[in-house]
Amino acid sequence: MTDGYAMGAAAEPTPEFAALATAVGHEFNDPRLLKRAMAHRSWCAETPGEHSNERLEFLGDAVLGGVIADIAFHQFDTLAEGLLTDLRKSVVNAQALAEVAAEIGIGASLLLGKGE
Numbered sequence: 001m002t003d004g005y006a007m008g009a010a011a012e013p014t015p016e017f018a019a020l021a022t023a024v025g026h027e028f029n030d031p032r033l034l035k036r037a038m039a040h041r042s043w044c045a046e047t048p049g050e051h052s053n054e055r056l057e058f059l060g061d062a063v064l065g066g067v068i069a070d071i072a073f074h075q076f077d078t079l080a081e082g083l084l085t086d087l088r089k090s091v092v093n094a095q096a097l098a099e100v101a102a103e104i105g106i107g108a109s110l111l112l113g114k115g116e
Helices: 013-026 029-035 041-046 054-075 083-092 094-103
Strands: none
Touching: 013 029, 013 041, 054 083
């Protein structure tokens, strides 16, 4: 049984993905992982054999939430739990993350289906 992450030999990144990797400041050992991160389920439905970013999105949301929680916990040591939660939620939400995505130009690299 596979978890859908087996991707074979590494491939060269497309110019769009190379530019995105530069924008986020990370060199990917396997550029196909970045492609998968950009693959919306609508595109995957139109592109047989491709896996969507949903599992990576789940993992990324959890990691980002943990990192922000750790920063908030240590930098705001007098805040109550409820206020720490509100602070974390203000950073880890669709609107805030969409603003960051726009700032670094993720839109040009998104793989979306025709209806999106």
